[in-house]
Amino acid sequence: MLHLIDPAVLGREDEIRRAFAGARPFRHCVIDGFLDDGFARRLLERFPAFERGNHLDEDGRPGGKSTHDRLRGLGEDYAALDDLARSEEFLALVGRITGIPGLLYDPMYFGGGTHENRHGQALDVHVDFNHHPATGWHRRLNLIVYLNPDWRAEWGGALELHRDPYDAANDEVVEVLPLFNRCVIFETTEHSWHGFRRITLPPEHAGTSRRSLALYFYTEERPAEETGPTHSTVYVDRGLPDRFVAGYTLTRADRDELDALVTNQTGHNRRLYREIERLQAELERTALNRLAGALRRRWARYRVRRQRPQ
Numbered sequence: 001m002l003h004l005i006d007p008a009v010l011g012r013e014d015e016i017r018r019a020f021a022g023a024r025p026f027r028h029c030v031i032d033g034f035l036d037d038g039f040a041r042r043l044l045e046r047f048p049a050f051e052r053g054n055h056l057d058e059d060g061r062p063g064g065k066s067t068h069d070r071l072r073g074l075g076e077d078y079a080a081l082d083d084l085a086r087s088e089e090f091l092a093l094v095g096r097i098t099g100i101p102g103l104l105y106d107p108m109y110f111g112g113g114t115h116e117n118r119h120g121q122a123l124d125v126h127v128d129f130n131h132h133p134a135t136g137w138h139r140r141l142n143l144i145v146y147l148n149p150d151w152r153a154e155w156g157g158a159l160e161l162h163r164d165p166y167d168a169a170n171d172e173v174v175e176v177l178p179l180f181n182r183c184v185i186f187e188t189t190e191h192s193w194h195g196f197r198r199i200t201l202p203p204e205h206a207g208t209s210r211r212s213l214a215l216y217f218y219t220e221e222r223p224a225e226e227t228g229p230t231h232s233t234v235y236v237d238r239g240l241p242d243r244f245v246a247g248y249t250l251t252r253a254d255r256d257e258l259d260a261l262v263t264n265q266t267g268h269n270r271r272l273y274r275e276i277e278r279l280q281a282e283l284e285r286t287a288l289n290r291l292a293g294a295l296r297r298r299w300a301r302y303r304v305r306r307q308r309p310q
Helices: 007-011 013-022 037-045 076-086 088-098 252-307
Strands: 028-032 054-056 062-068 113-117 123-127 138-146 159-162 173-176 182-187 193-196 210-219
Touching (some): 013 028, 013 088, 037 076, 076 088, 088 138
Antiparallel strands (some): 028 182, 113 210, 123 193, 138 182, 159 173, 159 193
16 A cells, blocks of 8 residues: 555655654654655545535534545545555554554544635644543544645644643744645644644635645553543633734734634633533432442342341
8 A cells, every 4th residue: 555655755764753753842754745646636636525524613503624534435545545544554654653553543533534624714722632532542643644735824724833832932833834745743642732823815815725634543552651641632722913912903804813712712611611511410420320329239238137037
């Protein structure tokens, strides 16, 4: 299956491995021309329509992001991509580059697959969920391939890798433009903070969108010193842009950006409330089960005593 990878990438394996190991603010690498060029162009040509993917927000209304996690249903080229992702040769290659052996492919593409983001979308800085919800595997790597010809820096949407978004004064940020056939591989840890700023497209590019393929890899075990308590995605809400100072007059674009910031923050809060409700319900069920068990045991002991000869 490695024929779908550009041969130049395979010839640079040692160089890429060294770049990954020494990268800041955390281990990652950027590989241009990752896939065979013809294969990458076919994936772009056959990228699913926005409405075909999951594009509804938490209220069931159409949003600005669409994802599709059933790659094999998108035609033979996406089936070939899936075959590549699950092949032993590819898993071994990624394992050698990253120094992480025993990588596991996720047939569910939980959170992965095709991603498309339209004008106005952003992704707040976050660390990813750390255990697969179905298998319990440890999440170890994100591999993203971008499919955006001629993407420009001033449009936003560049991947940001952060050292510590809570410490703005000392944060270290690396930006990666989402250019066509550019691959980014980064380790997912309790401090692999990443996201992208709001996409702002000029009117003449209003139909453009940010397209990518996201593959996530796991291992059954992980070093204890790298393992944290199970958690879902943890976001850091972005603050107001620096231009928002006393006396500044808001434009229509500023109003739209504020709306997006508030909407994202509200969405994060609602997700947390749902998790709290779920945990509370589990605690209540556990408490009731324990109480019922204690009552059953007391009733059994009472019946035993009643049956004993006096």
